[in-house]
Amino acid sequence: MPIELKMPALSPTMEEGTLAKWLVKEGDAVKSGDLLAEIETDKATMEFEAIDEGVVSQILVAEGTDGVKVGTVIAVITGEGEGEDAGAKAAPTPAAKEEVKAAEPQDVAPAKAGAASVSAPTPAAPASARATEKAPPAPAKSGDRIKASPLAKRLAAERGIDLATITGTGPGGRIVKDDLDGAPAGAATPAAAASAAAPAAPAPAATSAPATAGPIPDFGIPHEDTKLSGMRKTIARRLTQSMQEAPHIYLTVDIRLDALLKLRGELNASLESRGVKLSVNDMLIKALAVALERVPACNVSFGGDVMRQYSRADISVAVSIPGGLITPIITDAGGKSMSKISTEMSELAAKAKEGKLQPAEYQGGTASISNMGMMGIKQFTAVINPPQAMIMAIGAGEKRPYVVDDALAIATVMSATGSFDHRAIDGADGALLMKTFKELVENPLGLVA
Structure with missing residues (x-):
């Protein structure tokens, strides 16, 4: 029977965390006590251990994802004898699906939604196909859906990198931040340009950010912005x-x-x-x-x-x-x-x-x-x-x-x-x-x- 791994509450006050790093990949066999992931809370990075035995059949939340709510399904484990099909059929409960939808990095959206994409998205492949695919990912071609983490999308838009030319090394071929290192910068894609020109929709306030936080004016001074850690927030x-x-x-x-x-x-x-x-x-x-x-x-x-x-x-x-x-x-x-x-x-x-x-x-x-x-x-x-x-x-x-x-x-x-x-x-x-x-x-x- 498939076992859902959920974002744990690593402290009494923890409501969300950052899935800093996966220590396993899809297809790995795990047993009780094995380290599965590193999770960053507001004060420390802590290790998440397995308490069941089986095979990691699906990783639902990519490493580097911020703001993953406690209780969100982040991966699925199946028994070693159940095979991949059993893992593919394991579906989160309706409530968990909504949490995963909010926490999991989404595929690139059309230009009017403010995402960096060079082609219209095609329908998503069924979950069973994503869970069982083993072939190494290839760069997306015209007409393919581009899968990338939110951080990778933002960095690609800032650097003018065409995500369609990048081979993703994350779970299921998802493009992550490391894949952009060394990638040639170019002109921003049409979707990214449209996104930059359009006013951004107001985002819900992050519970971990200071109430007085706001954009820093650009006075033309050479600088580098670094994303705040959960601890600093x-x-x-x-x-x-x-x-x-x-x-x-x-x-x-x-x-x-x-x-x-x-x-x-x-x-x-x-x-x-x-x-x-x-x-x-x-x-x-x-x-x-x-x-x-x-x-x-x-x-x-x-x-x-x-x-x-x-x-x-x-x-x-x-x-x-x-x-x-x-x-x-x-x-x-x-x-x-x-x-x-x-x-x-x-x-x-x-x-x-x-x-x-x-x-x-x-x-x-x-x-x-x-x-x-x-x-x-x-x-x-x-x-x-x-x-x-x-x-x-x-x-x-x-x-x-x-x-x-x-x-x-x-x-x-x-x-x-x-x-x-x-x-x-x-x-x-x-x-x-x-x-x-x-x-x-x-x-x-x-x-x-």
Whole structure:
């Protein structure tokens, strides 16, 4: 019996994703645990595993397709003994058909629909014929229907490439982006020209794009446009939402680091045999968690008509990765030793940079910390990560003139700035948290008690 493979929900909030890459092709035999595809969510690229055995009889959504809704049928598997005919007869349910129709790259449409085509389309071949054809695809001839992904169509129109001269290497001979590399550019096809001249029909707003997104004016400056990744769209949307909805209040304190640096050196000497090396950031994560436990009024989230009070401090730590930023979480950081925090942070940061974080490792958190001190930034303000109500921005520790015991001295000092959602956290409570954080860092034995 044919088995439909559907776009999985790889996180509790995932509604759609990008089918980044197929790791199998039609005709491949698969078994439970085999990797089928790489799917890009808003924060990471994750692998999709098979849970059934059989043969991949149909691939319904080409790799590189954006905005594939969760639940959309993306491929069909048949039992090894059922043959290709069984796979050809496997048809999605009526609801799934509509989803596939929306998600699957469509064949080139006539010029009046705004597609790049040089010939009138002919009726589509039956699904059974598409599923069983094995001959290598050839360039489309006059009168043939041209199959191409939306990205390939757009790039072909921009570069003036005639798709009828291109041999597709995608599923079923579909033309994909890679097929256009090296193809000779020429004059835009008549359909493409007509499309460019005609006003485009308004497209539905993408849920993952920022509400204020719009075309960038062309001032004649040499440039190159790069399509936004799902991660970058999500960052733009969430930060825009945060600044529009949450009234930020910023509170800054200068903190002397000498005692903490001394304690760090002593702890690292004792932990060396265990292969653990504490960073200043590990100790600041602990300090923020303990401060939130001591000032619970700041360990909250604002929910419109409710205030959520958290009973533990889960700290989201900003980590820069290629293409954006992600915040892996140290759960119950106040209840963990600094050596445990250090070990977990090293593992999470490595997974983040490899794009292998699981949703539970970066979704949630009760407050965030962002440290740019290692890049020499003296002070900055960070944007709150909703639905959290505060984030701590850490600047560089540097030698400064500082009053110590009523005398001017040279001390290692850093500036820390808390951003607070003023709907949820009053200024006095935010100030108390900053004071508590400062005291913990300047008297760090409280972090190991």
